[in-house]
Amino acid sequence: MAEVSRKVLPTVLLMLLFTVIVVIFLIPLALLFVSSLRPGSDLMRYGLNFSIDWANANLHNYRLLFSGQNAYFNWYVNSLIVTAIQVVLALFLSSCVGYSFAMYDYKGKGIAFTCVLLVMMVPTEVIILPLYRMITKMGFVDNFLGIILPYIVIPMLIFFFRQYLVGIPRDFLDAARVDGYSEYGIFLKIMIPLMKPSFAAMGIYEGMQSWNNFLWPMIVMRSNNKMTLPVGLQSLMSPYGNNYDILIAGACFAIIPILILFACFQKYFVEGMTAGGVKG
Amino acid sequence: MEKQNLFKKFIYSQKTAPYVFLLPFAISFLVFFAYSIFDTFVMSFQRVAGGNTEFIGLKNYQVLFNPIFFKALKNSIFYMIVTCCIMIPFPMLLATALNSKSMRCKNMYRSLLFIPALTSVVVAGVVFRLMFGELPNSFMNQLIARFGAEPIIWLRRVPTVWLVLFLLCIWRWTGVNMMYFLSGLQQIPEDLYESASIDGASAIQKFFHITVPLLKPTSVYVLTISIYGGMAMFTESYILFNGNSSPNNIGLTIVGYLYKMGFEQNNIGLGSAIGVVLLCIVLIINVIQLKFNGGIFAKRKEK
Numbered sequence: 001m002a003e004v005s006r007k008v009l010p011t012v013l014l015m016l017l018f019t020v021i022v023v024i025f026l027i028p029l030a031l032l033f034v035s036s037l038r039p040g041s042d043l044m045r046y047g048l049n050f051s052i053d054w055a056n057a058n059l060h061n062y063r064l065l066f067s068g069q070n071a072y073f074n075w076y077v078n079s080l081i082v083t084a085i086q087v088v089l090a091l092f093l094s095s096c097v098g099y100s101f102a103m104y105d106y107k108g109k110g111i112a113f114t115c116v117l118l119v120m121m122v123p124t125e126v127i128i129l130p131l132y133r134m135i136t137k138m139g140f141v142d143n144f145l146g147i148i149l150p151y152i153v154i155p156m157l158i159f160f161f162r163q164y165l166v167g168i169p170r171d172f173l174d175a176a177r178v179d180g181y182s183e184y185g186i187f188l189k190i191m192i193p194l195m196k197p198s199f200a201a202m203g204i205y206e207g208m209q210s211w212n213n214f215l216w217p218m219i220v221m222r223s224n225n226k227m228t229l230p231v232g233l234q235s236l237m238s239p240y241g242n243n244y245d246i247l248i249a250g251a252c253f254a255i256i257p258i259l260i261l262f263a264c265f266q267k268y269f270v271e272g273m274t275a276g277g278v279k280g
Numbered sequence: 281m282e283k284q285n286l287f288k289k290f291i292y293s294q295k296t297a298p299y300v301f302l303l304p305f306a307i308s309f310l311v312f313f314a315y316s317i318f319d320t321f322v323m324s325f326q327r328v329a330g331g332n333t334e335f336i337g338l339k340n341y342q343v344l345f346n347p348i349f350f351k352a353l354k355n356s357i358f359y360m361i362v363t364c365c366i367m368i369p370f371p372m373l374l375a376t377a378l379n380s381k382s383m384r385c386k387n388m389y390r391s392l393l394f395i396p397a398l399t400s401v402v403v404a405g406v407v408f409r410l411m412f413g414e415l416p417n418s419f420m421n422q423l424i425a426r427f428g429a430e431p432i433i434w435l436r437r438v439p440t441v442w443l444v445l446f447l448l449c450i451w452r453w454t455g456v457n458m459m460y461f462l463s464g465l466q467q468i469p470e471d472l473y474e475s476a477s478i479d480g481a482s483a484i485q486k487f488f489h490i491t492v493p494l495l496k497p498t499s500v501y502v503l504t505i506s507i508y509g510g511m512a513m514f515t516e517s518y519i520l521f522n523g524n525s526s527p528n529n530i531g532l533t534i535v536g537y538l539y540k541m542g543f544e545q546n547n548i549g550l551g552s553a554i555g556v557v558l559l560c561i562v563l564i565i566n567v568i569q570l571k572f573n574g575g576i577f578a579k580r581k582e583k
Contacts, residue, residue, distance in 0.1 A: 010382040018378065018389045025396055026449060028407045030300040031419060035410075048417030049408035093304035100301030112302055115309050121566050122313075123512035125535045126559045129551045130319035131312065153308040173341045183297035212400035213537075215514045219543065230402035237406065237522045258398045266391060267400075274459045 029255070036061055036252040040244030061249035072250050074225045075232035082147055082217070082228055083210040089152045090206045091199055097153060099187055100163025103173060119155040125215065132219055146220040147228070151210070157202050164198045165191070197268075204265065205272035211258070229254055317559070323552035340553040349554070351529050352537040359533065360510025362442075367506055371454050371500055372462065375461035376491055390462070394455035401452070405519025408448050409435070435520060441530050448516055457502050464498030465491070483544050500573040507569065511562055534558055 037057040065072045100106075101113055111171055124131075131150055140146035176186045192199075217228045227235065233250055234242040262269050290296055324340055326333045345417075374393075378386055396404070411419045412434035421431040434440045466491065476486050514535035518524060521531050524540050534554065542551025 005380075010380070011384055014377060014380065014383050015385070018383075021374070022389060022392045025393055025454070027419075028404070028451065029395065029399070030412060031411060032403075032407050043410070047413045047415035047421070048407070049417055049419045049422055051417070096301045097305040100298040104298035104301075106295070106298045109298075113306065115313075116305065119309065119313055121508070122317075122559060122562060123508060123535075125512050125514060125538065126562070127313070127316035127320060127556045129538070129555060130316040130323065131321070131549055132543075133548075134312070134316070150308075153304045158305060167564045177294075182292050183294060184292070184300075187301070208398070212402070214400070214518075215539070216401055233402050233406065234519060237409075239517075251406055254403055255399055259395070262391075262395070262398055268473065270394065270459055274281050274456060274463065 032248060032252055032255075036249040040246075040248065043248065061245045062253065064245055065249055065253060070246055071225045071227070072231060072246055075227050075229045076254075078144070078226060079211060081231040082144055083207055086142070086148050086151055086210040087203050087206050089148070090154045090157055091138070091168070091203055093153045094157035094202075095161045095195060095199070096187070098158045099165055099191060101158070101162040102165035102168075103170060116155045116158050120159065124150075128216065128219060135220060141220060142222040142226055143220075144226075147213075147217050154206060154209075157206060159177075160202055160205075161195070164195065168194070184208060197271075198206045198267070200268040201272035203270050203272070204261075208258075208272075289483055320552045320555045323549055324556045326549050326552075328548040336549070339550045341566070343550060344553045344557070348532070349537060350531060352532045352534045353557075355530075355532060356511055356513065356534040358442075359445060359513055360507055362446060363510050364503055364506045366446065366450060367453055367457050370450070371457035371502075372461045372492075372495060374454065375458045375465060378458070379462060379465045384494070390455075390459070393458060396451050397453065397456045399452070399538060402519055403517040404448060404452055405516055408444060408451075409520050409522070412440075412444050435531075436527050438530050441520075441526070444520060445516060445531070448520075460498050460502055461495060464495045468494045477510070496573075503569065503573070507565055508562070511558070511565070 031048055031050065035043060037059070038052055040061070064070070097116075101109065101116075130165050135141060135146045135149070138146075138149075140149065167240055172190075173186055176190055181189065210229060213228070214230045214234070218231045218234070221231060223253050224232075224235070229250075232252070233247060236247040236250070291300065293411045323333075324338060327336050327339075344528055377383065378389060383389075400456060407528060410431040413419075413421075414431070414433040415421065416425070416432075420434065424432065432440060434444055453521070472490050472494075476490060481489070512535055513533050517526065517531040517533055517536060522525075524532070524536050526532060535558070538551050538554040538558065541554060
């Protein structure tokens with residue numbers, strides 16, 4: 001009996017510990033969800049808490065989101081468009097660059113790679129002022145291109161793709177060359193299919209970055225109906241606060257699709273979001 | 281025709297191809313990064329008003345070194361240091377506990393702890409702002425009332441503002457950092473622990489003498505991204521205070537100050553000077569940190 005309890009006790013304690021932590025960590029999201037079923041005026045009057053009259057809980061706030069009386073639906077679509085374009089461009093272009101680092105030796109490679117690391121180290125916030133001036137000169141203020149252009153090649157992705165491809169022996173390329181593939185044919189027809197798993201992980205990494213990006217889209221986008229979702233949600237936090245219905249339900253609805261995707265593609269999410277982690 | 285063929289041959293040659301692949305980065309680096317850095321430097325010595333610029337020497341820097349700037353700088357550095365101190369040991373302990381043999385349902389707990397990382401800073405900030413609202417019935421005030429405490433105006437006082445900022449950081453990043461350490465733990469050979477057990481080492485001894493030293497590469501990586509994130513922090517404070525002004529600037533960060541000067545007050549010269557200072561700080565910290573820790577990037581290059 002003592003033998004059994006000595007084995008079971010650590011398990012029980014550990015699981016108890018983690019259950020408590022998980023419950024604490026999920027409280028903010030549970031609060032958000034419960035509050036999204038209440039009228040926004042409740043929130044203004046009583047604050048965000050769990051006291052909810054379940055009899056009067058309803059999906060009214062969610063219906064409001066897509067009623068066309070506000071710009072929420074626009075923001076959602078804008079975010080989807082920006083994220084989709086950014087992910088496709090960043091994946092393709094960054095994988096090209098990573099491929100050149102992994103598979104070729106050429107003059108200037110060392111310098112170029114140092115530049116990649118340099119960009120990785122410097123927060124973009126440092127250069128938002130000149131970047132904004134540039135975008136203004138190009139005429140891309142209040143334009144999706146203004147959000148997307150500075151982020152078409154992502155150093156983090158280059159780094160990751162390089163790591164991924166370094167493992168593939170270069171003889172492989174020579175064999176393909178003998179088979180008559182051109183340099184670009186090898187990349188497009190052989191390497192890209194080989195890189196599929198890394199595309200999934202990096203697509204999610206970049207998708208999350210783009211979907212959640214706040215400061216730069218806030219600076220570039222001016223008109224209300226062109227904002228992306230995070231910028232739009234922030235704009236609802238007016239001091240007069242009659243927008244709390246949309247704010248809370250909208251915040252909730254911004255998470256739900258990601259949660260569903262996470263449930264389906266967990267492996268790639270984890271891989272993507274911890275991509276920088278040291279692997280051996 | 282001849283020319284076209286030569287061109288085609290040139291583009292398709294094995295010598296040229298890598299440069300073509302490199303081209304997207306080269307262009308975006310030169311146009312968006314290198315030029316911007318250069319422009320920041322130049323503008324930091326100028327008064328910029330619309331299209332007119334005027335060279336004013338070090339005046340921007342003279343104006344810059346004022347108490348508000350130092351407060352913003354202090355806030356950013358304090359935030360960075362404390363988050364580094366929390367966000368390495370705490371997730372490392374959690375990862376070690378989760379990785380232990382006695383643990384069951386590992387994947388479930390791992391995924392659940394990861395969920396906060398999926399929310400955007402804006403959504404997380406909105407929830408925390410309201411949770412820590414000043415109304416007596418806001419969640420946190422209700423909670424402390426259970427323990428007999430009076431309601432607190434969380435976002436008006438220095439200690440509680442920091443508490444909220446750190447909790448927000450812990451909430452969003454614990455799952456991610458834990459995942460880094462979990463993947464680091466998979467690299468540690470099992471027999472190290474077994475032979476330590478045979479030698480009679482306790483769990484605590486094993487943690488400090490095997491786990492911590494062997495997780496060093498992961499810790500250095502997490503440290504690097506935490507420094508980066510800490511110094512660049514802006515959105516969290518912007519959402520918590522619903523804008524860039526907090527009472528007595530308790531929530532003003534250096535990026536917030538850059539935004540305030542450059543965009544809100546349209547003082548582009550001064551904003552650029554802040555950018556230059558931030559750039560120097562980040563580079564110095566990174567160089568020191570990488571030298572001190574043996575350089576994670578250098579190590580990876582060998583592979």
